[in-house]
Amino acid sequence: MNLIPSPPRHGRRIIEQFIGDRCRGAGPLFLGLSGGLDSALVLELAVSAVGEGRVRPIFLPNGSLSGVDLEPARACCGNHDIELEIIEISPLIKAFPLELEGMALGNVAARARMMVLYGLANRDGGYVLGTSNKSEILLGYFTKHGDGASDMAPIGDLFKTQVRGMAGEMGVPKEIIDRPPTANLVPGQTDEGELGLPYSIIDQILTGHVIGLRPEEILSDLDMSVVTDGERDISGMGRTIGIEGVRRVVDLVRSSRHKRGPLLVPKLGSYTVSLDLKERW
Secondary structure: OOOOOOOOOOOOHOOOOOOOOHOOOOOOOEOOOOHHHHHHHHHHHHHHHHHHHHEEEOOOOOOHHHHHHHHHHHHHHOOOOOOEOOOOOOHHHHOOOOOOOHHHHHHHHHHHHHHHHHHHHHHOOOOEEEEOHHHHHHOOOOOOOOOOOOOOOOOOOOHHHHHHHHHHOOOOOOOOOOOOOOOOOOOOHHHHHOOOOOOHHHHHHHHHHHHOHHHHHHHHHOOOOOOOHEEEHHHOOOOOOOHHHHHHHHHHHHOOHHHHOOOOOOOOOOOOOOOOOOOOO
């Protein structure tokens, strides 16, 4: 079975209609523009959906850790008459009352970024656009209440490899598409290096898992020919992977369910928030 995610039919049109419909009558649309692929694609989709005048990309550096990303972030705005606003978040992180390091401190940075975006949206009556893709959401590879917090996730049903395809079609600069994905929360971190596999393989495993294949079946159907030498170097993956690699991805999906679910509320009455009450529109 071919597990490589194919381009979604009418995907761009559906996403643009989604943004336009959900944001009708609202103020500006804010998004954190990191200089990476996902936020670059969300910027293009939002501009196409509602126009340049309503889209507000915000670059949120954390001191020297984010310095190399400023020019790529500016390049993302290069095709539009949009000013990139820069707001330094390091004062928020330095003021945090706990001594943290590593990923614990990185998660504080991710939540600080979202605090700023929501502050802007609250001030101006706008919305916050999330930039997480389907691969990250399924893996739980995002900060809860950080980059996972937004009013909507326009590319949340696109695997990372599908994001790359759509970004190419929409004119995102090639240097942005080819940049190694990173959350830029700790020095030297890359997504694929931390996960130990490239997205070209991760997306195949996720596709097999969501359609109900067992890890052994997924492993037998993996197409290893799509992995580039650069992806092998970044991720540290060898020429092949074993069943442990497949199971590790599946375990990440299972262990991160709490990040994707609604608010956890114990059921006591007839109508319980997150369990019984549904929005109607």
